[in-house]
Amino acid sequence: MARVESITELEHIAARHWRGTEEDRLGGWLLRAAGGFTGRANSVLPLGDPGVPLDDALAAVTRWYRARALPPMIVIPLPLEGDSPCHQLDNHLSERTWLTRPGPAFVMVADLAAVPPAGDSPAGGEFRVDAEPDDHWLATYHYRGQDRQPPVLRTVLMSAPAQAFASIRGDAGEVLAIGRLSIADGWAGITAVEVTQARRRAGLGMALTRAICAEAAARGARQVFLQVETDNIPARTLYERCGFRYSHRYHYRVAP
Structure with missing residues (x-):
C-alpha cells in the first residue's frame, strides 16, 4: 500500500498533483509560479533546508516572485498537534510581518x-x-x-x-x-x-x-x-x- 510516514512526504507527493507552470529550487525549497492562479501553484513549499541562511532565503524568494509580478508567498504545513520546524519558520515570518492569507485548510486522507x-x-x-x-x-x-x-x-x-x-x-x-x-x-x-x-x-x-x-x-x-x-x-x-x-x-x- 502506498503509505507515507510524514507530512513532508505527503506534501512532496501532493506537489506533483497540482503544479506551477514554472518551478525552481532553492535547496530543499520548491518555488512555484503559475500566473497567480491558485495558492498551491504560486507559493514556496519549504520542505528541508534552503541551503542559505533563512533571511537570505526569504530575500531570494522575494526576488523570484517579484520578477514574475507575483506576491511572494510561502505555504506552511503544520501538524494537528505539537511543534515542527515549520512552526519555527512561521514564527520567523510573523516577526518579519509576513501576513497570513485567509482560508487555512486541512489535508485529509x-x-x-x-x-x-x-x-x-x-x-x-x-x-x-x-x-x-x-x-x-x-x-x-x-x-x-x-x-x-x-x-x-x-x-x-x-x-x-x-x-x-x-x-x-x-x-x-x-x-x-x-x-x-x-x-x-x-x-x-x-x-x-x-x-x-x-x-x-x-x-x-x-x-x-x-x-x-x-x-x-x-x-x-x-x-x-x-x-x-x-x-x-x-x-x-x-x-x-x-x-x-x-x-x-x-x-x-x-x-x-
Whole structure:
C-alpha cells in the first residue's frame, strides 16, 4: 500500500498533483509560479533546508516572485498537534510581518478500500470521466468563487502525471457537479470539486466523491488526499462520512 510516514512526504507527493507552470529550487525549497492562479501553484513549499541562511532565503524568494509580478508567498504545513520546524519558520515570518492569507485548510486522507461504494448516481444524474476538461466542465469550475478563467487554467489542471475530469451530468447533458482526479506516486488526489448552485444539498457531492474514489481505485491508486478549508464544515462532514481522516493543516504567509 502506498503509505507515507510524514507530512513532508505527503506534501512532496501532493506537489506533483497540482503544479506551477514554472518551478525552481532553492535547496530543499520548491518555488512555484503559475500566473497567480491558485495558492498551491504560486507559493514556496519549504520542505528541508534552503541551503542559505533563512533571511537570505526569504530575500531570494522575494526576488523570484517579484520578477514574475507575483506576491511572494510561502505555504506552511503544520501538524494537528505539537511543534515542527515549520512552526519555527512561521514564527520567523510573523516577526518579519509576513501576513497570513485567509482560508487555512486541512489535508485529509483516506484508504480507498475503506471509502463506501459509489452506488447509484442521484436521480437525474449520470457519472462520467473524461481525459480532458470540456467547455462545460470548465464553465462549472470557479476557483474560490471567481468567474475569471486565467490563460494558465488548463495547463495547471493537466499538470499531474495522470489526471481525469469527473462530472455528474443531467439527462440533457448539463453539468451538475465536477471534480478532478489526479494520480501520482500511487496516490490519488481530489481537487476542483464543485456542485452547481441549483443542485446543492441533493447528495451530488457525496455521490461524486465516492465515484471519483472508485475510479481512482480502478486506476491502481491505494490512497487519496484532498484539501478542505477549515471553516467549510459541510464539506468536512461529507468527507468524514466517506472515510477521510485529518492528516495535517496549512496556511499561507504573504510578504509585506
